[in-house]
Amino acid sequence: MEQDTAYLYEQACNFVAEASRLLEKPLQENALIESKRNVDDLVTEMDRAVEELFRRRVTEYFPAHGIVGEESGEKAPKNGCETVWYIDPIDGTTNFVHQHHFFVISVGIYEEGHGKIGIIYDVMQQEWFSAVRGEGAWLNNKELPKRSSVKPEEAIFGLNGRWLIYGDKQQVCRNLTAKVRSTRCYGAAALEFAYVAAGRLDGYISMKLSSWDYAAGFVLLEETGCSYQTVQGGPVISFNEQGIAAAVPGLDLWLQKQLQETGIDKK
Ligand code: 2AM
Ligand code: CA
Ligand code: CA
Ligand code: CA
Secondary structure (H helix, E strand, O other), X not given: OOHHHHHHHHHHHHHHHHHHHHHOOOOOOOOOEEEOOOOOOEEEHHHHHHHHHHHHHHXXXXXXXXEEEHHHOOOOOOOOOOEEEEEEEEEOHHHHHOOOOOOEEEEEEEEOOXXXXXXXXXXXXXXXXXXXXOOEEEEOOEEOOOOOOOOHHHOEEEEOHHHHHOHHHHHHHHHHHHHOOEEEOOOOHHHHHHHHHHOOOOEEEEEEEOHHHHHHHHHHHHHXXXXXXXXXXXXXXXXXXXXXXXXXXXXXXXXXXXXXXXXOOOX
């Protein structure tokens, strides 16, 4: 690994480890919990504290780098930043609030728009999912093998039941659910991408995600031979809020056909 990349990866892991210590204690009874756009769209003071820690560390160690984080309101990096950190301070906040497992810190580092480093840390399980472009992907320092094809009828898909309440999206979810072996909902998009890379899921679909939800996951998917597409069944060409579907090789082509046939309005 190039020295600069190795340093960046090491520091990013250090920042994640430091941030994770803030989340290891249970939420206090009087903790501030607010909902944003709907009842399952929560933010706590810990989401803000973790993001604030990343802002301080990245600014201190890599002052030229841009930062895009969920809780700061900026959806795009400042102009002129070659390297950008996409940070989801807690992915799976609803799980965090309800004291379940399955919440992660997700950090994707991109250079000129290309994914370079992805780190997804499951705080309660103490599982590090990480990847460096061209170098591979790891789970707790053990290299993850490239994924191979899985038949639809043997595939386990990550899918959130919330999407069943929307007309056009309902159709896509019903069609997939009918054709795959089974579905699971972990409630943490970044973790579900990591699970596809690590062989625990064979596909994952979500109808609306932001850059910080998918940036790190994309690097893990690429390094394990998996792929991702929009829920319209086309290539991902922006960092906008959009629906994303990920799958192991082979199954991705089947998934694309399903998505194109079932059809979701471009919104
Ligand atoms: P979050 O926990 O960081 O908010 C299931 O809700 C998954 O979808 C989580 O990974 C959640 O991320 C993500 N998500 C993205 N946009 C969301 C929204 N508007 N409301 C709820 N969850 C959202
Ligand atoms: Ca959120
Ligand atoms: Ca998220
Ligand atoms: Ca979040």
